[in-house]
Amino acid sequence: MKAIETRALTRLFGSLCAVDNLTMAVPCGQVYGFLGPNGAGKTTTLKMLAGLISPSSGTALVAGKEMRPGESSRELRSRVGFLAEDPAFYPWMTAYEALVFTARLHGSSAARAGARAAELLDTVGLSPRAEDRIRGFSRGMRQRLGIALALAGEPDVLLLDEPASALDPIGRKEILDLISSLRGRATILMSSHVLDDVQRVGTWVGILDKGRMVVESPLDDLLHRYATPAFHLEISGDRTQVKSALLSRPWVQGVVEEAGGLRIIASDLQEAQRSIASLLAAEHVSLLEFATVVPTLEDVFLRIVSNNDNADDVRAEQITT
Ligand SMILES: Nc1ncnc2c1ncn2[C@@H]1O[C@H](COP(=O)(O)OP(=O)(O)O)[C@@H](O)[C@H]1O
Ligand SMILES: [Mg+2]
Structure with a gap:
């Protein structure tokens, strides 16, 4: 069973093809690293999977449901949690208030929302800051809160757009550890242009270049195959x-x-x-x-992505093997 499946998913912005006939499959329970250089089309793909923007053509199934933008039924909202690349919060709210507010939007009763908020703060390690206003939060704390908010509806699929990319090394490690700890709780699709992040937490990898999937495979297989x-x-x-x-x-x-x-x-x-x-x-x-020399994802990535003439060969190879 696949948690996410797209077929020929395409998104145009005017004449620019940001996502080009993308076919991807994310097996349930994986931490899928969605890798690609800046401008590859990662954010556009995640927004389509979250139902925030429409595909120009093609389909996307997320947790067994076809994502259609504009559909915001409670059921659909709770299937998918989304953390944007640069998440926005109400700065005057405390972390606890933001979580209660979001849990209420997901349909929890007032009493249940309070308990849920406390639980989520604990999950992301923000309990000591529960009563602090978000305006004073560091970037790392905001990312952790963003993950807690994305988890509020107990989603089957968690979409995280560059969750660690803008953080310093300590903040990055904390977020990656948190993502690792969520494995098993939801299928996680995490975009990144930082190879090391994906190598640290990913179990599957999809490499996107110029809107097209270049290679998709379990991380270990990929390292083994191209090493x-x-x-x-x-x-x-x-x-x-x-x-x-x-x-x-x-x-x-x-x-x-x-x-x-x-x-x-x-x-x-x-x-x-x-x-x-x-x-x-x-x-x-x-x-x-x-x-x-232990092969790294960077070796593989450089081989595949930087050599564009190779992209079609790699794809062909992937189909035939
Ligand atoms: N709203 C938009 N309007 C026009 N072009 C866009 C828009 N969003 C993204 N793009 C373009 O689509 C391409 C892919 O962008 P994006 O999905 O943000 O890539 P990534 O997240 O991999 O860096 C880029 O060339 C970007 O400039
Ligand atoms: Mg992006």
Whole structure:
């Protein structure tokens, strides 16, 4: 069962195609990182999924329901929680008041709304600030409150637009930890242009570029599939000679000079692990450091997104595998 499913979802702004025939599927219970550079069409997609703007064509099913803008039945509102990129609040309200107000909008009785507000403040770690006015809140606190408000209707799907992007490292870690802790409570679709954020909390990844889905897959599979086995090597002595010795071996695909040493891109991981020590010994150099390079989402992203000519190949590859 998919929590979100779009078919050929398209949104034009005049002649600009912000979202271009987007087909995406978010399995239930995942934290789906919706990645893409600025201007890729993430916000436009999330607004369509939240029912805030209309698609020019195509369909979007969210929690089994087709999203239609303008439909604001209580049932629909409570299926989907949305945190905007730059959320607005009533600054004179306290955090508690804002939550009670929103819970009431979702149909809770006054008594139930109070209890719900307290519960949500606890979930997002804002209980100590419950009676403080939002006007004095830091960006991180506003994001946490925004997540609490998005959770007020107990949604099946939580749409978070760049929830951590504008925060400092500590605020960012707090929000990402909070998002992780919500896993299992709702399916989470989180947009970001920050690779590291998605790598930290995501379980699935969809990469959007110029309004089109370039690749969509479980995060681990993606890292595995696009990762080339590589080692980082630090040696004393003449690098040039070691480099040419390495390049003469069939298990070496490439050697790149990088900070403090060499990066060896292996075509045969096992053979590389077996043979590297004897090669260095034969070259009379000492080994200062040897490490397997763990592939990052950044490696994958750069390979896929920055090389636009590749986008169609990658798509084709994805369809055929
Ligand atoms: N309301 C709008 N009117 C005109 N163009 C828009 C509007 N909203 C977004 N766009 C354009 O659509 C493209 C995608 O924008 P957006 O969805 O905000 O991307 P992202 O969130 O990935 O940065 C951009 O080129 C942007 O300028
Ligand atoms: Mg955006």
